[in-house]
Amino acid sequence: MDDQTRMLTGLTGLGGLSQPDVGDPDSVRKQQSLGQPQQDIGDILQQIMAITDESLDEAQARKHALNCHRMKPALFSVLCEIKEKTVLSIRGVQEEDPPDPQIMRLDNMLLAEGVSGPEKGGGSAAAAAAAAAAGGSPTDSSIEHSDYRAKLAQIRQIYHSELEKYEQACSEFTNHVMNLLREQSRTRPISPKEIERMVAIIHRKFSSIQMQLKQSTCEAVMILRSRFLDARRKRRNFNKQATEVLNEYFYSHLSNPYPSEEAKEELAKKCGITVSQVSNWFGNKRIRYKKNIGKFQEEANLYAVKTAVDAANVSAQASQANSPATPNSGGYPAPCYTPDGRL
């Protein structure tokens, strides 16, 4: 009841009425002499106050009558104003939406991955860049790449359909609530501003759902990326020639099998692989050789023989025909010319 009297007090004040004490029958009598508007409002307020005491049918009828009253719009706006000041101002202030950094992050990532961005161009470009960064060979990278793109498109499609579903549900629900509030605003003070606020609340709720969707989409993309960009998954053995070059260097520098940066570059060029692949190879070779020297003994002997034969061939300068019994594979275009025969 306290609220009601507060509202009524505010109403009369704002409405330019001098007598706030409408509950007092005396004041009503006094108002009757003050002119039509005051008397109307006093009437209306009394009817509103009494409406809860009436039966449902009576109340319904009364509601209708009040609704059609010519003072209704003015009263309504004033009541709304009061409600605004009393109820809504209490919690309405701190609800300014800060640009959520979390959702910004997700948005940025989805955009970067080409999920939420422009249709085909961005996605394929991103995928191509990723594939290129992974250092895949150009032939199979296009195959892998199309596969990657297909999966990414699938994710994007799911993402968009889900997003659309949520947006539709959100707008449906918003509409429903708005209609409800508009309907109710005929009988209780609900300002457009309040409806707006309610809509904002609904949108916040739905955007948190959207954030979950974005998060799971991001996860899916990350998994996809790790699957396709992990070079372990599309490993190809080096060709025989490259392996020979590497082994030759390794076994001819067995006492110190750590090629310098320049040596690595040269080996990389000779083998048609990258410098980091050369580094990987030597890293693996060293540890595996050390772990089981016995197992590599045969290989070591073979390459020792091979370098000796090559050296002999170089010194003999091809004046004689090569013996067909050489253990290495035929057609070795660039014999190892390592000038530093350290061992």
Added chain:
DNA sequence: ATAAATGATTCTAA
């Protein structure tokens, strides 16, 4: 089908 080989990655420590 299973084991071995192999290139790549990840982690730790220097």
Added chain:
DNA sequence: TTAGAATCATTTAT
């Protein structure tokens, strides 16, 4: 940063 070690995921050999 780099080497070493462990491990992964794939290819090749059995």
